[in-house]
Amino acid sequence: MERQPYIRLNFDSENSGRPLNVEQLVHIIRRQIQSDGHFKGCRLPPVRALSLQLGLSKNTIQTAYDELRAQGLVESKDRSGIFVAKGGEPRFFESPINVPGPALKKIANIAPSKPKLNNAISLSSVFVDPRILPMEKLSACFRSVLKSPGIPESADPQGMPALREKIALRLRDRGMDVEADHIIITNGSQQALDLVTRVLATKIVGTEDPSYFLGKFLFEMNGIETIGLPIDPFKGLDEKIWQKRLSEKRPGLVYLTTNFQNPNGYSYSSSEISNIVKWAKEFNFGILEDDWGAEMLSYSEFKPGLRAMGGNSVLYMNSFTKKVLPSLRVGYLAANDKTIESLLMAKRVSTIAVPGIIEAVLFEFIDRGYYDTHLRYIQEELDIRYENCLGLLRDYMPEEVKWTSPGGGPVLWLELPKKVNLEMLTVKLKDQGVLIQLSNNAFFGEPHSHGFKIGYAFSSQQEMAEAIEKTSREIKRQMNV
Amino acid sequence: MERQPYIRLNFDSENSGRPLNVEQLVHIIRRQIQSDGHFKGCRLPPVRALSLQLGLSKNTIQTAYDELRAQGLVESKDRSGIFVAKGGEPRFFESPINVPGPALKKIANIAPSKPKLNNAISLSSVFVDPRILPMEKLSACFRSVLKSPGIPESADPQGMPALREKIALRLRDRGMDVEADHIIITNGSQQALDLVTRVLATKIVGTEDPSYFLGKFLFEMNGIETIGLPIDPFKGLDEKIWQKRLSEKRPGLVYLTTNFQNPNGYSYSSSEISNIVKWAKEFNFGILEDDWGAEMLSYSEFKPGLRAMGGNSVLYMNSFTKKVLPSLRVGYLAANDKTIESLLMAKRVSTIAVPGIIEAVLFEFIDRGYYDTHLRYIQEELDIRYENCLGLLRDYMPEEVKWTSPGGGPVLWLELPKKVNLEMLTVKLKDQGVLIQLSNNAFFGEPHSHGFKIGYAFSSQQEMAEAIEKTSREIKRQMNV
Numbered sequence: 001m002e003r004q005p006y007i008r009l010n011f012d013s014e015n016s017g018r019p020l021n022v023e024q025l026v027h028i029i030r031r032q033i034q035s036d037g038h039f040k041g042c043r044l045p046p047v048r049a050l051s052l053q054l055g056l057s058k059n060t061i062q063t064a065y066d067e068l069r070a071q072g073l074v075e076s077k078d079r080s081g082i083f084v085a086k087g088g089e090p091r092f093f094e095s096p097i098n099v100p101g102p103a104l105k106k107i108a109n110i111a112p113s114k115p116k117l118n119n120a121i122s123l124s125s126v127f128v129d130p131r132i133l134p135m136e137k138l139s140a141c142f143r144s145v146l147k148s149p150g151i152p153e154s155a156d157p158q159g160m161p162a163l164r165e166k167i168a169l170r171l172r173d174r175g176m177d178v179e180a181d182h183i184i185i186t187n188g189s190q191q192a193l194d195l196v197t198r199v200l201a202t203k204i205v206g207t208e209d210p211s212y213f214l215g216k217f218l219f220e221m222n223g224i225e226t227i228g229l230p231i232d233p234f235k236g237l238d239e240k241i242w243q244k245r246l247s248e249k250r251p252g253l254v255y256l257t258t259n260f261q262n263p264n265g266y267s268y269s270s271s272e273i274s275n276i277v278k279w280a281k282e283f284n285f286g287i288l289e290d291d292w293g294a295e296m297l298s299y300s301e302f303k304p305g306l307r308a309m310g311g312n313s314v315l316y317m318n319s320f321t322k323k324v325l326p327s328l329r330v331g332y333l334a335a336n337d338k339t340i341e342s343l344l345m346a347k348r349v350s351t352i353a354v355p356g357i358i359e360a361v362l363f364e365f366i367d368r369g370y371y372d373t374h375l376r377y378i379q380e381e382l383d384i385r386y387e388n389c390l391g392l393l394r395d396y397m398p399e400e401v402k403w404t405s406p407g408g409g410p411v412l413w414l415e416l417p418k419k420v421n422l423e424m425l426t427v428k429l430k431d432q433g434v435l436i437q438l439s440n441n442a443f444f445g446e447p448h449s450h451g452f453k454i455g456y457a458f459s460s461q462q463e464m465a466e467a468i469e470k471t472s473r474e475i476k477r478q479m480n481v
Numbered sequence: 482m483e484r485q486p487y488i489r490l491n492f493d494s495e496n497s498g499r500p501l502n503v504e505q506l507v508h509i510i511r512r513q514i515q516s517d518g519h520f521k522g523c524r525l526p527p528v529r530a531l532s533l534q535l536g537l538s539k540n541t542i543q544t545a546y547d548e549l550r551a552q553g554l555v556e557s558k559d560r561s562g563i564f565v566a567k568g569g570e571p572r573f574f575e576s577p578i579n580v581p582g583p584a585l586k587k588i589a590n591i592a593p594s595k596p597k598l599n600n601a602i603s604l605s606s607v608f609v610d611p612r613i614l615p616m617e618k619l620s621a622c623f624r625s626v627l628k629s630p631g632i633p634e635s636a637d638p639q640g641m642p643a644l645r646e647k648i649a650l651r652l653r654d655r656g657m658d659v660e661a662d663h664i665i666i667t668n669g670s671q672q673a674l675d676l677v678t679r680v681l682a683t684k685i686v687g688t689e690d691p692s693y694f695l696g697k698f699l700f701e702m703n704g705i706e707t708i709g710l711p712i713d714p715f716k717g718l719d720e721k722i723w724q725k726r727l728s729e730k731r732p733g734l735v736y737l738t739t740n741f742q743n744p745n746g747y748s749y750s751s752s753e754i755s756n757i758v759k760w761a762k763e764f765n766f767g768i769l770e771d772d773w774g775a776e777m778l779s780y781s782e783f784k785p786g787l788r789a790m791g792g793n794s795v796l797y798m799n800s801f802t803k804k805v806l807p808s809l810r811v812g813y814l815a816a817n818d819k820t821i822e823s824l825l826m827a828k829r830v831s832t833i834a835v836p837g838i839i840e841a842v843l844f845e846f847i848d849r850g851y852y853d854t855h856l857r858y859i860q861e862e863l864d865i866r867y868e869n870c871l872g873l874l875r876d877y878m879p880e881e882v883k884w885t886s887p888g889g890g891p892v893l894w895l896e897l898p899k900k901v902n903l904e905m906l907t908v909k910l911k912d913q914g915v916l917i918q919l920s921n922n923a924f925f926g927e928p929h930s931h932g933f934k935i936g937y938a939f940s941s942q943q944e945m946a947e948a949i950e951k952t953s954r955e956i957k958r959q960m961n962v
Contacts, residue, residue: 005656010748104680151623191832199585286583355836394500
């Protein structure tokens with residue numbers, strides 16, 4: 001087929017679905033091609049296309065075109081089709097009008113893509129080393145689903161029911177009041193956060209300072225005022241400041257990360273969990289609990305978090321992405337009878353559903369017991385890496401440097417003396433192939449901690465040793481100037 | 482391991498990362514378990530857990546616990562662990578405080594799940610029959626990606642570059658000014674619509690009346706005023722009313738579906754496309770073009786749409802879900818140099834990325850030529866079904882009933898005499914196993930068309946014959962009353 005564009009003609013204004021006759025066809029085509037001079041020289045629909053569109057024989061269409069040609073309105077060109085006559089250049093197609101662009105909010109790229117350096121060691125990644133992720137087992141689950149039951153034809157907006165059952169069971173095992181009907185499968189935990197943001201009726205949200213910056217940014221992008229609740233990575237939350245802020249500002253929702261807060265690696269003690277739940281009642285705020293880190297910490301299954309201690313009005317989000325594979329993009333949100341409907345509608349208008357095969361594969365992964373086996377494996381591996389990291393820090397870091405002891409998991413906070421210039425340190429280390437990540441955009445205003453996160457889950461022990469040795473040398477160099 | 486919950490203790494307030502001694506341990510634990518009476522009877526962390534957390538030997542932890550036991554503060558129970566003394570019931574874990582729920586907007590479920598009836602025929606589905614979707618070829622692509630290069634470890638927020646290249650090439654082939662850098666892969670076309678909504682700086686959007694209702698709903702949910710631009714499925718757009726509304730209301734964006742509008746099946750003629758582009762310039766509105774139907778119509782590749790005719794400021798969205806497989810949930814949005822950054826940030830804060838393997842499989846599907854082969858196949862199949870549907874309507878429908886002639890594709894509009902009660906028709910047909918779908922929520926106010934959509938792509942010719950025969954019989958029955 002020739003690939004030259006042609007114009008579309010509509011016929012229904014004089015058509016009820018019954019066959020048009022040649023006279024009607026000629027009339028309609030003539031009116032449309034004469035209505036606007038700039039169709040001159042443009043190609044008309046092929047005979048076959050009009051025949052299909054109108055449910056008429058090719059002969060009928062051809063007869064109409066012949067009549068139009070006899071009237072001098074159209075002309076045939078070689079074998080390339082029928083054209084509006086008196087043309088020359090097909091002006092309609094060759095001179096597009098540039099319309100104005102839509103007015104969009106300017107949103108600066110505050111999350112630049114990670115610098116890509118060959119062989120560089122990422123010292124601040126909160127991700128788990130892809131080398132210890134279960135690629136083979138996931139592939140096996142994909143193959144199994146492809147074989148039987150096959151790729152799902154459609155996807156349930158709330159998420160695959162069998163997968164939701166599995167998740168609800170796991171959460172109940174950890175002391176939470178959750179049914180499968182309360183769960184929405186999401187495109188990563190980021191979508192869980194987004195769904196809550198979309199339906200929030202109040203315009204003030206409290207969150208940790210420093211906070212997960214894509215969360216803080218999401219709230220602010222949606223016109224929500226964010227209140228910083230300061231966390232010191234060593235001392236935890238300051239009861240007096242929290243109570244003061246919560247009572248004065250009265251946020252409708254407080255978004256908190258139970259374990260391994262990003263960036264500072266802090267996990268709440270049970271005493272703090274207990275206080276937060278008490279304050280929720282006292283100051284009348286809802287809670288959104290982000291529990292992404294819980295399953296990365298060995299022994300942690302039964303350390304009750306905010307939903308376990310605060311009942312099923314606590315919105316709870318978690319994700320498989322960091323633990324199983326980042327590119328899977330599967331998380332979930334647990335609501336209750338009262339909150340599920342609005343949140344589900346929010347998902348339907350934003351993405352409709354998560355790809356069905358991804359849900360089916362994850363179900364298979366859990367159902368075969370692979371998820372539990374894998375969790376034990378990464379917990380052990382992360383424990384080893386954590387102990388290794390603590391050892392390296394003790395061996396290499398000068399006395400003035402402090403770090404936290406979250407216990408396993410992916411990330412701790414390294415606090416440096418004020419005289420170390422963090423920006424300069426970042427540059428110097430980058431030159432040596434070590435990437436650290438400052439978290440200025442995670443703080444509310446001036447950072448009240450002076451340091452950076454160390455993610456020991458991402459790098460091998462050898463890489464960690466090299467990176468920490470170089471980092472400590474650079475810190476010492478700055479301190480001795 | 483016993484599965485009883487224990488409380489989390491934090492130690493960092495008196496810890497710089499260096500080993501704590503027994504005396505310090507005893508001091509910290511004592512303070513935390515005495516601070517709040519309700520920890521009485523609660524289990525303390527296992528020795529191994531504290532040993533890991535603090536980087537201390539198990540002996541050190543055990544010694545501290547022994548000292549606390551000697552002081553009467555903790556007690557051992559059987560083999561199930563160490564508990565805060567003077568307890569009995571572990572009150573902390575067994576009496577959760579019910580916190581208030583967050584205040585959420587009430588969003589009614591305006592899109593109830595489709596009624597599921599065994600063996601019922603869906604006469605109004607806009608989907609393509611799953612029986613003609615390329616499940617085998619998709620499975621082959623999944624297997625190929627799993628084998629090599631394997632499941633991607635991470636996903637590019639903008640979308641897999643090679644897939645974006647493929648898409649850009651296809652769009653340029655259809656006369657559009659697009660580079661791979663202008664494209665964002667989305668979770669279905671719904672997310673494309675959502676991203677634009679999120680960053681829109683203006684608060685008035687124009688769209689067809691009747692419109693794609695999940696689009697209209699999305700705008701309204703985001704506080705955007707929607708302006709209905711009436712489309713008569715037979716006569717198309719009314720130039721006078723459109724010009725009046727556009728000049729009076731001055732929407733910042735107009736969201737339009739080029740082909741097979743849902744619900745009324747209308748496709749713009751080239752003359753209308755030309756007018757819309759002209760009005761965009763005259764009344765200064767941006768355009769979001771939804772082109773989901775273009776590739777479903779044979780011969781349609783070169784009927785230029787709004788982006789082709791309006792330049793690259795026109796935002797363009799399309800999707801693979803209907804054509805390849807609904808559960809894949811992959812669509813895309815084409816922006817330009819000026820608009821791409823804000824839209825990409827909107828995606829990062831909402832879902833971060835589309836699952837990497839889905840993008841890789843779709844790339845493989847296109848790269849192997851499967852997509853083109855499949856499009857030709859469904860186009861031919863849909864042409865056959867369209868002709869069959871036209872024939873059935875001509876054979877069965879009474880004279881007073883009219884229908885449109887979109888030409889192939891998935892959907893046309895059936896217009897009934899006013900005396901037919903649509904609600905009653907729906908109920909009567911449901912009793913006979915035929916599901917039709919009224920579109921009241923797609924109109925702005927009182928529907929100006931009196932009928933429903935017929936989706937001929939979803940059902941076999943036999944099913945269509947049965948459904949249309951029953952529908953016509955029921956219509957005749959009502960008309961003769």
